Amino acid sequence: MNSGIATRRITEMPVAVIDFETTGLTPGFDRVVEVAVVRIDPGKSPRLVFDTLINPCRPMAATEVHGISDADVASAPKFKDIAGELLTATQGCILAAYNVYFDIRFLNYELANAGVMHQPPHFCLMYLRTMLGLGTRCKLEDACRFHSVEFASSHFASQDALAASQLYACYLSEIQRQGVATFADLANLRTYKFNSSFGCSPFPDPTTFGLRRFDKLVSRAGVAAPVDPTRQAIAAYWDALKTVLADLEITEEELEYVAAERARGGLQEEQIRVIHARAFVSVLSQFAADRWIDDRESRKLKRLNACLAKLGWAPGM
Template identity: 30%
Template structure:
């Protein structure tokens, strides 16, 4: 009878190329009883927008299916049912736009569906129009905002409240009859599994486990490509899901086995240990940093102890640490905090150049989410340009400032 929909999106306007990032559909019978629920994240193939609101990360969304893979299942769930949403104008607009990208039209709009927000004017005349306010006025419990499945459940509960007071048949009976006859496109149902929120929080196996397991071999200069990528990846002392994929792909391309990669990780850690002991003093902060890098590389505190002991006895060649220099070009992407404008002023103050597009001359991309799927992030990965968080970037600015001061005192 009814299909209650709620969406989370990258923004508010399809005309600005905003996309769906999460969709939930709760189906009800004629009395408002729940028949089933379905929800999935959607890969928008672009930047995720206001992540501080919807809370969806790039690591989650990048593993989710794109809308085209879900379109058949969505159409199947909505066909023959009266589509309901709280602010149907918004949800219908995004559904029409997403199906439109596939070259099909769907019978979803404000005139052919049911909007629980508009119905509040009749059933809850004193309430403001938000879903939370309507539920409160109806005596229904609060729900979790900015999450599609709780939102769809909340709107379904509000519809059930309206149905109890609407009489039989309800005023929208003709709309429901028309919805049963409406023509929906027949699209292939791919059978792709829905991807729920939080799936990325279940810690993935270390990326080393994805490499071929064989005995180490004599490494050739091509291994430097892996070490160079590793250096860029570890700039912010975090290996994002995208960066893990890059490391695995690079290892595969140059023929590194798991044992080869582990050998290179030990070599890299030894180089960091040599840097830390260059002044003959190991500070607590340096030890903490070495322990953190070791964990990211699949190594242990015991490996750090050995690297430090070896560096003290027979120093390894220190790794050349990546750093920003005056004149380097930096690009920013995503809903940044502090805002992009502030970060750009900081960059200029420190002698850096800023740009809005990534080119091969770009030295660094600063992203709200290291797993960003924005166009500039995709290009940065293609060009091998490091992507870091704002926190890591500001630490680099401090290092740049310190290096400049040291140069002036020499």
């Protein structure tokens, strides 16, 4: 990696923590319905710089996870409307997300629709925890609890991005303690797919892509998340499952982690079937996007099916 940000010092690089709420797991079929950006400039505290609901131009789905309805987004902007604002908020930054493999796929899809074909440097806060030897992969809520970061399990993009940014502050201290200076040094700790993005350059000024500013945002900021035990249980199980699906290398330990979350939430069998069906269809559609499913992908699908079966239901049962 001889270009991009690989040789930049981590402590001197601004970070934009992003979080999306979506209608599901599959970019294209599913769409973004909320986006938030928390920016962390060197030496400064995290600050929420962008937050809006998005009209997905399709019927709402996954309301049981994020609580967003069709009525909530009826007057919200479309993603292409706010693309310039989003790039302004993230300009010059390396992007971070708690499950970056999920968020970056949606970001790339939505920006491509807005005419932006640019791969920004990015890293995953969920995997950064394992890179630094701080623990195994887990939900954002569990990581916050472990590192004493205040977190309200809400699936409000702004609240989740703020919590993730506080986690980054904890991890940055550990990065400095371990003497990891540059992003190239970080990549040497452990091999993950996002390491290759360190050879990319941050987003430039949005006018580079002909994008304009847009100020008609619709935010849930200041709205208290409703207390709904069923929705919280569904969201918690969804998050646990999405965590282990990040790389589709599902270990027995991870399977036990998801099983414990299911037992804790007390979800009904019908609810489990819906969640598992969505997860399997999403992975299948990703693999089939190039109209070819190779042996490696076939093995991953079989493993996923077996894991979902152990958790209570899988396609074909």
